[in-house]
Amino acid sequence: MPKMSSNVADAVNGLPADSTLRHAETESDLRACYPVMRQLRPHLRDETDLIQRVLRMRHARYCLLAAWEGDAVVALAGYRLQENLLYGSFLYVDDLVTTELSRGSGWGARLLDQLIHIAEQAGCAKLVLDTGLANSLAHRFYSRQGLLTGAIRFAKSLD
Template identity: 35%
Template sequence: MQHIHCYCPQSWDKALFDRVAVLMQQLRPQYPTETLSALLAQQVDDGYKMVLAQNAQHQIVGIAGYVLGHKLAWGHYLYIDDLVVDEHHRGQRVGQALLDFCQSLATQHHCDSLHLDSGSQRHRAHKFYLGQGMHISSFHFTQAVNQP
């Protein structure tokens, strides 16, 4: 098993956004990498944070994008918006390292809970999350608005 180092970058530049966008495209293939890079920069400006997982060769092999917040239903929470592991590094405990790091962040920020949504078609991801002690607490419903 390779050593994985997880961290939250203290500062961002275009080169780092571009590197992250290449990997994020594996989760969000509907966006070109240039668009993803710009969208990630916008989200960071709006309070979105990212945990990066690097291997010993300093390659970014996983990302967890999250926000902190408070809701009546959840109390103070950490919500993982995006969790992606490079397809060539799956099964190497990168996802576990990212989730463990996010759980540690939730504890540090005195959160009551940690949440994420996973697409209904992502059966391998569901098996992973359940194996990490998470449970399915609800169904997430959505409706498009202001679209033709």
Template identity: 45%
Template sequence: MSARIRLAETREDICRCYEVVFELRPHLKPEPFVEQVLRQQSQGYRLAFLEEGGKVQACAGYRFSESLSWGRYLYVDDLITASTARSRGFGGELLQWLQAEARAAGCAEFHLDSGVQRFGAHRFYLRERMDIIAHHFALKL
């Protein structure tokens, strides 16, 4: 396990992740972000971050769940590398760490969704041997 990767379990660590998460979720504001992460953590959400040089370089929000279709699985809600830190291996390192977490928790599968417009992310996931297995449909209510 990488010593550079750990869970954001304090308000301070969650706040430190904001700038990186904001790149993927620009609708979020700093204080509501911290409160939302804390609420989601009470429901099983975890926020991991990779730090180098005293700065957060990549973040991953994830949760464990179970379904009839997949069995026990780890689902990645958010996976972001800071735009200034891309192509330095941080995303791959964090992805490998997440997969190790899934295996250690007895998960049969590892899942994430990616917006259809995120072509660079798709190339990354395919390069990391992930498969496109479904279309995700949504309806705003």
């Protein structure tokens, strides 16, 4: 069977033909990501705040993968490749969000699938993410995607 082009495969899977996943690399790309990221991270002051943070975080291998429908970002995933003594090499998902209007259209699953592919290509042993204890909708989504609860994180604010 011939391999379908990405746009044809998207249309078959119910996604718009002009949809694509690509990394947000430029300042213009990051500006387009701001309204979506702000839904997950409302403490971000403005586009400049997001851009400055992402540029600093790139030193720690932070990447931002965005789902685009035409020129609009409808979902995104911020991640980094890391290594520690607990997991070895792993991909950590910092951010995963779909716009309220686009939820239920497959973007979250598609982003997670792509992150798993990136992790496998990088030789990672795991994909890891944190979510709030009260975020039951996200818990159900992650369970449907095959992710298992493996830890409870403790934190202390140092303000």
